[in-house]
Amino acid sequence: MNKYIEKFINKSFNKTSNKNKKNxxxxxxxxxxxxxxxxxxxxxxxxxxxxxxxxxxxxxxxxxxxxxxxxxxxxxxxxxxxxxxxxxxxxxxxxxxxxxxxxxxxxxxxxxxxxxxxxxxxxxxxxxxxxxxxxxxxxxxxxxxDTRGWEDRGISEPINGSVVRGPREGFSETLLLNTALLRRRIKTPKLMFDLINCGEFTKTDIVIAYIKGIANDKIVKEVKERINKINIDGILDSGYIEQLIEDEPISLFPTIGNTERPDQAAGKLLEGRIVILVDGSPIALTVPYLFVENIQVTEDYYTRPFYATFTRIIRILSIIIVVFLPGFYISAQTYNQEMLPTHLFITMAASKEGVPFPAFIEILIMSILFEVLKEAGIRMPKQIGQALSIVGALVLGQAAVEAGFVSNPAVMITALTGIATFVIYSLNDSITILRFIFMILAAVGGLFGMLVGTIFLLLHLVSIRSFGAPYMSPFGPRNAKDMKDSIIRAPLWMMTSRSQIISKNKKKPSDRSIDTNR
Structure with missing residues (x-):
């Protein structure tokens, strides 16, 4: 019996070997x-x-x-x-x-x-x-x-992340043009571009950009290993790479950043981060990515620190408004009326008179209607989309109030949360879903339900990591040196060190260049 088994195994092995040799x-x-x-x-x-x-x-x-x-x-x-x-x-x-x-x-x-x-x-x-x-x-x-010479879109102002003060250049779909835009801003031989080919059929070129001596070598190695492990038919956009190498694929929050702006990507490189460029995509990916980067924009560093700090506080308030305001309204109307001042409660009760739906249903209807209008405005041609969004919001909102389906406060809260969503566009997907989750929690358990949801949300945020970096840094764990560029944007001459958890070289080469005491 053993001889037959051995003969069968050897025969099978030879077939496999011959097949592999043919391949x-x-x-x-x-x-x-x-x-x-x-x-x-x-x-x-x-x-x-x-x-x-x-x-x-x-x-x-x-x-x-x-x-x-x-x-x-x-x-x-x-x-x-x-x-x-x-x-x-x-x-x-x-x-x-x-x-x-x-x-x-x-x-x-x-x-x-x-x-x-x-x-x-x-x-x-x-x-x-x-x-x-x-x-x-x-x-x-x-x-x-090398005779490559196809038609491309060229350099134009990016649609996302527009600024009042700052460069108007944006990445294009051509990989060589994107690397040239970074090379033009960072003139050092330490700026490395490592090429990786990915996709069985598309053979898409992917460039990993980093500054040698500033970027953490372990993170660079990890990024390369994750991309090399990708086994897929094709890569059509950088969004494929983002979903296939991120740390928390089930989380609502992005652990990989993206940008269309070369100046923003160059700033990330100087901080010690890695930029991933994909041929055919104008969106560059940046890793590691922290939560605090959602309230930071490139224009913060081109303006004076006082106004930059003020706008960051506005962005944080916008996140709070989007996530918690609809749920708080539902809770105050359903369970926790004592949380509202008497005159405000009477005014809101009067406006809700004749409305057949509870607070949760009317907020849910208006929120879904707003999302429908937003999606239609994005997908339609630009001129038609703008008109559709404005006219649809005005006509349908006014008609819903006059028909008695919803109350005026519900329309106002929906409009306010919708506008606040666009202030933090990088978190648009996350906070939109969170808004509906907290609405359900408020409808079920009032403020207590929202409190439980907030605790789980904070626990989830502090447990996330992006390529080894704590997602909520520098708040948790707290890092005093990195707090200079968090909610408060300190003057540039005070920011003499790079991120303590991301960069390999923590100290910047120089501090303040101008002597104001002269």
């Missing part, structure tokens, strides 16, 4: 020295795709060595392909030498970026990335030529 041969096929064999294999893999350009040429006006240049129409700069490659190799008086490939590479082709490749898998990867590949008869080495 290895399929995906690691070397370039043949026979040009026609290579062309036949490439055409077989691409099929009859009409956008693939096969330009067969003869290298040299006299020696006439057969070759082919393969590229994708629409992804390459045809003028560069014509004048820097084809015209040079076809019409020059090229001599056949022992180091023929090096001679072509260094003396004939005037391209800036040329790489040698010896693998068919790399040939397909280069062509599909917008580069051109030159195969020469008699050689098992091909040239990868």
């Amino acid at each position: 290895i041969n399929k995906y690691n096929r070397k370039i043949s020295t026979n040009l026609q064999t290579n062309i036949a294999y490439i055409k077989k893999e691409f099929g009859n795709s009409h956008d693939i350009i096969y330009r067969e040429i003869n290298i040299g006006s006299k020696i006439c060595v057969p070759a082919i240049v393969i590229s994708i129409n629409g992804l390459v700069n045809l003028s560069v392909l014509d004048f820097d490659i084809l015209k040079r190799v076809m019409h020059e008086d090229i001599k056949l030498k022992e180091d023929f490939l090096e001679y072509i590479k260094k003396s004939i082709i005037t391209m800036t970026d040329i790489k040698n490749i010896d693998n068919m898998d790399k040939v397909f990867e280069a062509i599909l990335s917008g580069e051109s590949v030159m195969l020469i008869d008699g050689y098992s080495i091909a040239f990868e030529l």
